[in-house]
Amino acid sequence: MRPGVVALVVVLLTAVAPPAQAGHGSKASSGDPDNGIHRMDRHSLTSLGDSAAVRGRDQLNRADDMTATFEGSGDVDIYDADYGNTSWFGRTSCPDGVNWLTGNCDVFKVQFNTRTMTGRSAGDWLSLGCHELGHTAGLGHRAASNDVDDNSCMRSEIWPRSFDGHDIDAINAAV
Amino acid sequence: MPDHPERSAEAKERHSFTTLDAMVTTSPVVVRGTVVKVAPGRSAGESDADRIYFRNVTLQPDEVVKGVAASEPVTFEEEGYEADGTGYVVNGLRWSNVGDQGWYFLDRGEDGVLFPISSYGKFVLRGDMRGPTGHDPAHEGPWIGQPIGRPDTVSAHVRQSGARK
Numbered sequence: 001m002r003p004g005v006v007a008l009v010v011v012l013l014t015a016v017a018p019p020a021q022a023g024h025g026s027k028a029s030s031g032d033p034d035n036g037i038h039r040m041d042r043h044s045l046t047s048l049g050d051s052a053a054v055r056g057r058d059q060l061n062r063a064d065d066m067t068a069t070f071e072g073s074g075d076v077d078i079y080d081a082d083y084g085n086t087s088w089f090g091r092t093s094c095p096d097g098v099n100w101l102t103g104n105c106d107v108f109k110v111q112f113n114t115r116t117m118t119g120r121s122a123g124d125w126l127s128l129g130c131h132e133l134g135h136t137a138g139l140g141h142r143a144a145s146n147d148v149d150d151n152s153c154m155r156s157e158i159w160p161r162s163f164d165g166h167d168i169d170a171i172n173a174a175v
Numbered sequence: 176m177p178d179h180p181e182r183s184a185e186a187k188e189r190h191s192f193t194t195l196d197a198m199v200t201t202s203p204v205v206v207r208g209t210v211v212k213v214a215p216g217r218s219a220g221e222s223d224a225d226r227i228y229f230r231n232v233t234l235q236p237d238e239v240v241k242g243v244a245a246s247e248p249v250t251f252e253e254e255g256y257e258a259d260g261t262g263y264v265v266n267g268l269r270w271s272n273v274g275d276q277g278w279y280f281l282d283r284g285e286d287g288v289l290f291p292i293s294s295y296g297k298f299v300l301r302g303d304m305r306g307p308t309g310h311d312p313a314h315e316g317p318w319i320g321q322p323i324g325r326p327d328t329v330s331a332h333v334r335q336s337g338a339r340k
C-alpha cells in the first residue's frame with residue numbers, strides 16, 4: 001500500500017475518535033449501539049469475569065433508554081482469557097466495523113484479560129465490567145479533569161464501580 | 176494479513192501517565208530506534224472467536240536511554256489482528272512500519288516480552304504520521320504541554336527525564 005493511502009486510513013481511524021470535550025467524556029471509537037436493546041452473550045467466563053458482566057449489565061440498565069439482558073444474543077459478545085502481557089486490563093471493539101454513516105456498531109466484543117487482572121480485587125473486576133460495557137453504550141474515557149469527584153467507572157486509572165450522572169446522560173443520548 | 180489497521184479498540188490501560196517524566200521513569204525500556212522488521216507474532220485467546228494476533232516489531236536502536244543494550248536489535252509486541260485477521264489499533268496506538276524512526280517507551284512482562292507501556296508510548300520522528308501516538312495527545316496523557324512540533328526539543332526532554340532518577 002502506498003504511504004498516502006496508509007496516512008488516509010490512519011486519518012479515517014482517528015476521525016472516529018473525536019477529542020474529549022470539556023465537562024464530558026469522549027465518544028468511544030468502537031461506536032454507538034445501533035438500538036436501545038443489548039442482548040449480551042457470556043462466553044464461558046470465569047466467576048470474576050461473570051461478576052464483571054453482571055455489573056456491566058446492571059449499570060447499563062440504570063439508563064432509562066437502555067435495556068441490557070443476557071436473554072438472547074447478537075449485540076455484545078463477552079469473553080475473558082489469558083491474553084498475555086498487554087498494556088490493558090480489558091478492551092472493547094467492533095470487529096465487523098463501525099458503520100461510516102451512522103457511527104453505530106452492530107455487534108460489540110468485550111474481552112477481559114485475566115493475566116493483567118491477576119491480583120486485582122473482586123471490586124476491581126466490577127469496575128472493569130462497568131467500564132467495558134460502558135464502551136458498548138458509546139461511552140469513551142473520562143479523565144480526572146472531567147470527573148473531579150472520581151466516581152465514573154469510565155476512568156482508566158482508578159476503579160469506581162458505577163456510572164456517574166454524566167455517563168447515564170450520555171448513554172441515553174447515544175441510544 | 177492486512178498491511179494496515181481498519182478497526183479501533185477501546186481499552187482500559189494499566190498506565191495513565193500525565194507527564195512525560197512519569198512515562199520515562201516508569202518504562203523499563205526507553206529507546207530511540209528505527210523499525211527494521213514487522214512480522215506476525217503470537218496469538219492469544221480461548222476460542223477462534225476471541226483470538227487476537229500480535230505483531231512483532233524489531234527496532235535497531237539509535238539511542239538507548241534505559242533498559243536495553245545499544246548494539247542489539249529490540250523486538251516488542253504491538254496489536255494487532257482480530258480473530259478474522261482484520262487489523263486493529265488500541266486507543267489510537269498506531270502500527271509501526273518498516274523505516275519508521277522514533278522514541279519507544281516499552282514495558283516488560285514477567286515473561287520478558289516487551290510491549291508499548293501505553294497507547295501514548297510512541298513518538299514517531301520519521302514516518303507517515305509523525306508525533307505522539309494515542310487518541311488525543313494534545314488534551315490528555317503524557318504529551319500535554321510538550322512541544323510536539325519540535326522533535327529535537329522532545330528528544331531533549333526524553334533524555335533529561337531519563338537522566339533524572
Ligand SMILES: [Zn+2]
Binds near residue numbers: 131135186
Ligand atoms: Zn476503556
